[in-house]
Amino acid sequence: MERREQGDPPLGFRDVLLRDGPEGFAKAVRAHQGLLLMDTTFRDAHQSLLATRVRTHDLKKISPFVSHNFNNLYSLENWGGATFDVAMRFLSECPWKRLQELRALIPNVPFQMLLRGANAVGYTNYPDNAVFKFCEVAKENGMDIFRVFDSLNYLPNMLLGMEAAGAAGGVVEAAISYTGDVSDPMRQKYSLDYYMQLADELVKAGTHILCIKDMAGLLKPQSSKLLIGSLRDRFPDLPIHVHTHDTAGAGVAAMLACAEAGADVVDVAVDSMAGMTSQPSMGAMVACAKGTKLDTGIALEKVFDYSEYWEVARGLYAPFDCTATMKSGNADVYENEIPGGQYTNLHFQAHSMGLGNKFKEVKKAYTEANKLLGDLIKVTPSSKIVGDLAQFMVQNNLTRAEVEERADELSFPLSVVEFLQGFIGIPHGGFPEPFRSKVLKNLPRIEGRPGASLPPLDFKSLEEGLRAAHNDEITSEDVMSAAMYPKVFQEFKEFTANFGPVDCLSTRLFLDGPKIAEEFEVELERGKILHIKALALGDLNKAGQREVFFELNGQLRSVLVKDTVAMKEMKFHPKAQKSIKGQVGAPMPGKVVEVKVEVGSKVEKGQPLCVLSAMKMETVVNSPLAGTIKAVHVRDDASLEGGDLIVEIEE
Structure with a gap:
């Protein structure tokens, strides 16, 4: 359902940003009448529902439609978070190229990314200069708004990310990760006072927008009113943006409560990519706000068209779709607090590790692992640490008491050990003892902000090494990818050298391969088209390979291809x-x-x-x-x- 749009798209909030800069943009957002929406369909929605697998190919097709019909969006979230490494790791495409291509197609709506503070787009700390350079290159490639958070709300890490985004000229949206329940007097580790103090610090540090990042969908209407109402009273001139997931099914109610209490922007995903571990439905929010003081100004029929495209596109990613196992919302999230973006990945991981039939146990173990680690704020990468520990417990049939008792002799996942060493920062309330000392024994511990003790990254020698290794044009974007993910980038380059640009294949061909006797076309570049017909598959040889016969532009060809599935079965260990x-x-x-x-x-x-x-x-x-x-x-x-x-x- 490709949509060709005529003429230039109408003006949007990005035009305000380009004209008035980040401060002027923030003022315009605060002064705007009605509720503004950020659309997460291009990033968090598919990260949460489809294990982050949506390809640039499918994002580009609908981009002109978005640009022409949703020009009044606050922003489009389309980059950062897990999309950065998944693009190279599983989709064999360059994350920077995605940003460049979408920017060309959507010039009028601000782009927003998720930046993990001092972790940039990785799962570990990077030298400070790498985080600054990353933001600079992202801004040059068309990024506008940087949502900066830290997985432990560890202020020194957040401030570094904010400084990096600000220095690059981006809009700084400092995000407080929300956990617990501010309206429950029995849960006081993360109290209203805790959030207000954090907000004070972030506003003092000069954030343009203040965000509440409810990554597990724990905000209920009552806590929404209390938290957002208190923030609005304290900071009358500051735009407030709220992010949630709809895991329990209460997302629309919570976001309406936030908007009533004074939030300027809330996150939604288009209907066919909304609900469950994704964001609340765009159509539902637009319809509920219509005709009230919160009216979004978005036309419902345009939302329906947009949703129809994604309904078809989503079907292509069925093997990764969370609905294969998750048939409804789950209110047990109020207990296990698993972030929406992790829920499907955790299920996928559990399945790959042979624990697919034990996902209920993994969810229970997640609650126990969180307690073992001292009740953490759980969002990448801290959520990954809790998830790794939970799967480790289920895999090895261990209870929380047994883990505590045998902590000095167990082989814990590396992420757990590094967390306890202090590799990602210091959690609110400190590290759990005696668990930490039993696991670490005499391993070194990091005091204070982890990145502060790392030597600056030598970009010059990194670039020289890449040029020597790959004999081709290495861009500043490539250097940045290698700085964030050295091994993943190396494998991506090797794959591209072997197979060329697979991003020009249709999604069905990319994920499933062609059927025998099927003919298809591949457009390598404008006017350069290959006609391919799959003919036959040969038998398996001793090296675990099969000969594949096909026609290329009418010429008979064949190649030897490794049959990885058969090779797995051939090995006996x-x-x-x-x-x-x-x-x-x-x-x-x-x-x-x-x-x-x-x-x-x-x-x-x-x-x-x-x-x-x-x-x-x-x-x-x-x-x-x-x-x-x-x-x-x-x-x-x-x-x-x-x-x-x-x-x-x-x-």
Whole structure:
């Protein structure tokens, strides 16, 4: 359902921003009559519903329609968060190219991104100059509004992100991550006072817009009135923007309550991409506000057309759709507090790790893991730490009490260990003891803001290294991608060198491949079209490959392709026997990142034996006893199932 739009799109809030700068833009937002909306369809909605898998190909098709019919949106959220690494990791496309192409198609609506404070768009801390440079390059490529948050609301990390976004000339939208329930007198760790004090600090630091980021959808109408009403009273001139997820089904009610209490902007997603772990429905908000002082000025029939496009597009991503397992909203989110953006990813991860039928247990373990870690604010990357610990507990059949008791001997996921070391900052209320000391033993601890102790990144030598490795044009955007995700960028470049620009394939072909005898066209660039017809698949050879026959522009061709599914089945790996002391098995399915010992090595109890990685989760497997390595059964890059034998140790 491609839409061709005629003429220049009408003026929008981006024209105000370009004319009056961030301060003038903020004034215009505050002075605006009626409720403003941010549309998350291009980012958080598909991150929450479709495991972040939507391709630029499908975003571009509907962009002209958005530009012509939704010019009065506050912003379009289309970048940052998990979209940055997923673009390279799973979609084999450049995240910067997405930003450039969308900007060309939508010149009039401000673009908004999610910046994880000192974590930029990663899951770890970066040197300060890398965060500043990142914001600068993002702004140059068309980003306007930077929603800056920190996964622990750790102020020093937030201030760094705000400073970086501001220095780049962006609109700074400092976001307070919300957890707990301000209207419940029994839950006082994250009280109204806690949020008000944080807001004071962020306003003092010069934020242009103040945001409440309710990443798990915990705001109820009562707490919305209390929190937003208090903020509006204290900061009458500051625009307030509220973000939520609709996991429990109360999102529209909560956002209307926020708007009534004085919020200027709320987040929505188009109807066919709304609800459940995504944002509340755009159509519902537009209809509820129509004819009231909150009227959005958006035409409902345009929302219906927009929704129709996404209904069709969403069908292409069925294998990643959360509705395969989640048939309705879940009010249990008020208990487990799993962020909407993580909920589907966690389910997907659990499935990949063989825990698909135990998702209920994973959700329960998430609540327990959160308590183990001291009741954290849970949003990337802190939510990932809680999720990793929860899956680790279910995989190894451990209760909270057993984890606390055996903390000094268990091989915890790396993210948990690094969190306790202080790698992402200091949580409100401090680290949990004695759990922290038992896990860390004599590992180093970071005091204060983690990035402050990192040496500046040498961009010049990074660029030289990339040029030497890839022999092609390396842009400043490529350098930035490599700075954020060295390994993912390296694999992305290798993939592109092998397969060329796969972003010109249609989504069905990209995800499923062609059917036998199917003919299709690929437009490499304007006027340069390939005609391809899939003909046949050969038998599996000993190397795990098949010959694929096809026609390219009428010429018969064939290539050898690895059959990864068949190769998995061809491998047989021995299992570790629990009854035999010294046999160490994989605590989870995954890929071997690094083997740290060899036959004959002497090891101490707790010494790292190897590092495993699965779905962005790394685990260091430690030795359960002191002794000598008798046999090593794995090598780097090997794929393991849970329980596969890694090493044998002789006491």
